[in-house]
Amino acid sequence: MNQDIYVVIEHLRGKVTEISFVMLAGARELAKGSGGNVAAVLLGHNAQGLAGNLAADKVLYFDHSALAEFTSDAFQKVLTELISKDQPRVVLFGSTSIGTDMASTLSIKLGLPLVSSCRSFSADGKFVSQICGGKIMAEGDLPGPTALVTMVPGGYKAEQGQSAQSPAITQVEVPALESLRVTLANYIEPEAGDVDIAKEPILVSVGRGIQNKDNIVLAEELAQALGGAVSGSRPVIDQGWLATSRLVGKSGKSVKPKVYLALGISGAPEHVEGITNSDTIIAINTDPAAPIFGVAKYGSEIDLFDLIEVLTEKVKQSKGG
Numbered sequence: 001m002n003q004d005i006y007v008v009i010e011h012l013r014g015k016v017t018e019i020s021f022v023m024l025a026g027a028r029e030l031a032k033g034s035g036g037n038v039a040a041v042l043l044g045h046n047a048q049g050l051a052g053n054l055a056a057d058k059v060l061y062f063d064h065s066a067l068a069e070f071t072s073d074a075f076q077k078v079l080t081e082l083i084s085k086d087q088p089r090v091v092l093f094g095s096t097s098i099g100t101d102m103a104s105t106l107s108i109k110l111g112l113p114l115v116s117s118c119r120s121f122s123a124d125g126k127f128v129s130q131i132c133g134g135k136i137m138a139e140g141d142l143p144g145p146t147a148l149v150t151m152v153p154g155g156y157k158a159e160q161g162q163s164a165q166s167p168a169i170t171q172v173e174v175p176a177l178e179s180l181r182v183t184l185a186n187y188i189e190p191e192a193g194d195v196d197i198a199k200e201p202i203l204v205s206v207g208r209g210i211q212n213k214d215n216i217v218l219a220e221e222l223a224q225a226l227g228g229a230v231s232g233s234r235p236v237i238d239q240g241w242l243a244t245s246r247l248v249g250k251s252g253k254s255v256k257p258k259v260y261l262a263l264g265i266s267g268a269p270e271h272v273e274g275i276t277n278s279d280t281i282i283a284i285n286t287d288p289a290a291p292i293f294g295v296a297k298y299g300s301e302i303d304l305f306d307l308i309e310v311l312t313e314k315v316k317q318s319k320g321g
């Protein structure tokens with residue numbers, strides 16, 4: 001039986017996405033127990049260069065102009081054939097719009113079990129999955145013979161899935177990609193917005209716990225004192241308390257500040273996805289069970305309103321007023 005762990009690499013505009021490296025790190029853990037290899041499955045066009053730093057034993061590369069950008073139609077055709085033929089032990093997808101699209105349809109098409117929102121694995125084939133929006137961690141055994149899995153960030157650092165040594169690339173024949181029903185017409189870049197939160201060294205990020213728009217000024221004062229900017233979680237943006245350009249997470253931006261101060265943010269997987277590359281995450285949340293504490297280096301259960309103004313004052317004082 002094939003004990004290999006396959007990782008379906010996601011890439012966008014010529015760059016491998018962070019979740020792909022996180023998946024490779026998870027795959028390495030699983031491969032320790034299965035005894036198989038970690039194979040990165042790369043679909044693209046003239047995209048061999050993307051394989052350079054993938055921490056995989058081998059790369060299965062499919063090159064075709066119809067695979068240059070993700071479309072459900074073309075990718076399904078390639079992966080259906082690959083998985084049915086090779087029957088690997090596990091196939092990992094990102095818990096992203098692309099990964100969820102592929103994993104769920106392949107699960108139905110191939111009649112294979114799908115485990116969603118996995119955060120980490122152990123060598124004996126157990127998984128930990130973040131369910132109910134990250135409020136519950138469920139543990140289980142990966143079903144067989146082939147398990148399809150979607151993975152959320154948070155369990156591994158992206159660097160763990162990177163390697164200085166280039167893996168061996170095997171170019172695999174692409175099945176006939178005729179009569180595709182979906183093609184990419186155009187790629188629309190999101191608007192840059194006022195501040196690029198992806199480039200800020202310090203982010204004071206607010207969640208629903210900030211309560212209302214009038215309180216945003218408290219976060220702005222703290223951010224200003226620290227020399228950073230304000231960002232927020234989805235409810236804060238949806239209610240119009242902050243501009244869309246300040247959204248952190250799956251539907252917003254991935255950020256990598258030196259310090260990410262999360263005030264009143266629960267730490268749902270869709271939010272955490274955007275903060276895992278921060279150097280230091282500090283979480284302030286009154287709920288000790290909030291999942292944000294699982295990714296934070298430092299945390300406090302203090303009420304954010306008991307902290308924020310005092311902290312702003314202290315920072316100002318330490319900078320000499």
Ligand SMILES: Cc1cc2nc3c(=O)[nH]c(=O)nc-3n(C[C@H](O)[C@H](O)[C@H](O)COP(=O)(O)OP(=O)(O)OC[C@H]3O[C@@H](n4cnc5c(N)ncnc54)[C@H](O)[C@@H]3O)c2cc1C
Binds near residue numbers: 206248267290302
């Ligand atoms: C397809 C999809 C995409 C999504 N994309 C994103 C995304 O890009 N970014 C994103 O953020 N979300 C996204 N979401 C939403 C996400 O699932 C969560 O609903 C959202 O992140 C929750 O935001 P929150 O943590 O601010 O709110 P909540 O989950 O309501 O958490 C508020 C937290 O504040 C704490 N709190 C309350 N009062 C205080 C206080 N006084 N002091 C300290 N702590 C306090 C509470 O204990 C609680 O943990 C997406 C969801 C879906 C389905």
